[in-house]
Amino acid sequence: MLVVRLCGDTVPKSWNRWGRPLTRDSVHLWAFPLPAGMDLANLVRALVLETPHDLLESCLAVWINPDFDGRLPISVLDELEPLSVLHTRLHEPWIMGELGKLVHPGFQPVVSLAGSGRLFGYQMPCLLEHPDRGEISGPEFYLLARHARRLEAVEQACQIAALARRSEYLPTGVPTFIRAFPRSLLQHDPRRHPSYTCLERLGVNPRDIVIEVADRGQVDDIDALINSCGVLRSMGFRIALDEVGAGMGHVGLMVGLEPEFIWLDRGLIEHARQSATGGSLLEGLVATARGIGAATVADGLDDAGSLGLCRELGVDFGQGDLVGPCAQVPAAPCSLPPPA
Numbered sequence: 475m476l477v478v479r480l481c482g483d484t485v486p487k488s489w490n491r492w493g494r495p496l497t498r499d500s501v502h503l504w505a506f507p508l509p510a511g512m513d514l515a516n517l518v519r520a521l522v523l524e525t526p527h528d529l530l531e532s533c534l535a536v537w538i539n540p541d542f543d544g545r546l547p548i549s550v551l552d553e554l555e556p557l558s559v560l561h562t563r564l565h566e567p568w569i570m571g572e573l574g575k576l577v578h579p580g581f582q583p584v585v586s587l588a589g590s591g592r593l594f595g596y597q598m599p600c601l602l603e604h605p606d607r608g609e610i611s612g613p614e615f616y617l618l619a620r621h622a623r624r625l626e627a628v629e630q631a632c633q634i635a636a637l638a639r640r641s642e643y644l645p646t647g648v649p650t651f652i653r654a655f656p657r658s659l660l661q662h663d664p665r666r667h668p669s670y671t672c673l674e675r676l677g678v679n680p681r682d683i684v685i686e687v688a689d690r691g692q693v694d695d696i697d698a699l700i701n702s703c704g705v706l707r708s709m710g711f712r713i714a715l716d717e718v719g720a721g722m723g724h725v726g727l728m729v730g731l732e733p734e735f736i737w738l739d740r741g742l743i744e745h746a747r748q749s750a751t752g753g754s755l756l757e758g759l760v761a762t763a764r765g766i767g768a769a770t771v772a773d774g775l776d777d778a779g780s781l782g783l784c785r786e787l788g789v790d791f792g793q794g795d796l797v798g799p800c801a802q803v804p805a806a807p808c809s810l811p812p813p814a
Contacts, residue, residue, distance in 0.1 A: 476506040476517060479554055481532035488524035492517070515564040522561045533557040555623070562621040568605045569622045573631035576603045579639045580800040583807040584651070584771060584793045587785050591810035594791050595649030597686070598636040599800060602628075626658045633669035637683070641676040643804050651686045651714060651735075659687065659702045660695060670709065680710030684735060688716045700730050714771070718742070718759060728759075729766060736763040738789065740774030747783055760787050778811055785813055 476493075480502050493506035508517060514537060525533060534554035563570055578601040585591040602615035619628040633652055640650050654669075664670045673680055685706055687699075703713045714735035715728060728736060738759065745752030763770045772784045775794035784792060798807040 475508065475538055476514065476521075477536050477538055478504045478506065478521070478557060479534040480504065480529075481534065482529060484529065486525045486529065489521070492521060518557065518561045518564055522557060525557070530558045531556055535560050558621060559623050562618065566618055566622065569618060569624050569628075573624075573628055574635060576605065577601075577628075577631045577635040578603065578802070579632065579636040580802055581639075581643070581804040582793055582800040583798040583805070584649075584791050585797050585807045585810065587772070587781070587789055587792050587810070588813075589810075590812065591792075591797065591807055593807050595651065595684075596640075596644070596804060597651040597793055598640065599653070600632040600636065601800075625655065626661075629653070629655055629658055630667075630669050634672060637669070637672060637676055637678060640683075641678050644682075646679055646682060648682060649684055649712075650682055651684045653686045653688050653716065655688050656699050659706075660698050664702060664705045664709065670706065670711070681712070684712045684714045686714040686716045686735075686737065687731070687733070696727060696730055699727075703731055703733075715768075717773075728762060728768070732766055733768050735771055735791075736768045737771045737773050738784075740772075740794070743772055743774070743780050743784065747779060753783075756783075757787050760789060764788070781810065782814060 477496065478493075483501070485501050485504075489504060489506075492509070493504050495501050496503035496505045506517060506521070508514060512520075518535070521533075522530065533556065535557045536553045536555065537560075568576075579598050580601055582597045582599060584594045584597055586594055599612060602610055602612060604610045604615075616625065616628065619625045633654065636650075636652050644650065652669075658667075670680075673683070685703070687703070706713065712735070713731065713733040714737055715731055715733040716737045717739045718728065718736050736759070738756065742752070742756055742759075746756040747753075760770050769790040770788075772780070772789045772792040773794065775781050775784065775792040775796045777796060780794075781792065781796060796808065796810065798805060
């Protein structure tokens with residue numbers, strides 16, 4: 475039997491077709507017996523489809539023993555998950571298993587923007603493979619992982635696969651950018667995290683690894699994030715702040731975090747090409763980065779116009795189609811047009 479706890483007071487009308495309130499005195503707990511000819515995945519799908527989207531996150535569900543006698547043990551409450559999470563896990567069961575074999579890291583060259591583009595290092599994004607649909611985009615894979623509450627597991631699988639690949643193909647001394655999300659940095663001690671403690675086994679110098687903090691959404695505890703990055707530095711890693719210009723108060727985070735590298739969002743660069751306001755914002759971010767001793771990296775350099783603007787403003791490094799595509803093995807970057 476599926477038990478769903480409704481955190482609000484509005485009960486979707488369709489629920490009466492599938493189940494009933496668990497008790498007469500409350501509409502907040504509902505019981506949904508498994509209909510004949512329907513498995514749990516289909517029942518959950520029906521409820522998700524017929525529940526207004528704005529109510530889904532407030533619906534917490536758990537599957538309990540079919541011989542349920544009407545009394546809900548307190549321990550069951552600890553197993554409640556959002557109905558949408560249960561739906562993703564039931565219909566994408568592979569995401570709850572071993573993810574390492576589905577992750578294929580690549581090498582995206584990062585070059586100096588001075589001269590013809592001397593190779594500096596590599597960013598290591600991951601190509602991700604759906605077991606039924608083949609290769610899917612990183613954002614789609616991460617969205618599935620977030621819906622299944624497996625984002626940290628996917629992140630760790632990508633990190634370890636990238637580090638192993640790096641140890642196989644790159645010599646000591648070549649900087650390598652590995653992405654990390656603030657949530658995992660805040661929840662785990664880096665000194666015991668598998669992604670950061672496997673380097674000795676792989677023969678990789680932590681100094682060659684730049685932890686690229688992907689600033690996705692609001693960081694609730696900036697001080698804790700700064701402290702966690704400080705621990706990583708004490709282990710020998712360097713820190714980069716990703717997607718600067720794409721969202722929240724990056725300047726405050728830049729100053730507090732004091733990263734060695736600042737990745738400038740491609741949307742910010744495009745905006746700078748289109749308007750004086752965007753140009754002033756980009757110029758200010760580059761100046762702020764320089765003031766705290768951080769090198770800047772332009773993300774998504776795809777044409778000569780973006781390259782020219784970044785050179786004019788003094789951006790240090792770049793990555794994108796103009797520089798070279800992501801490849802399964804490290805390749806030499808393309809030669810950049812000479813400065814004007």
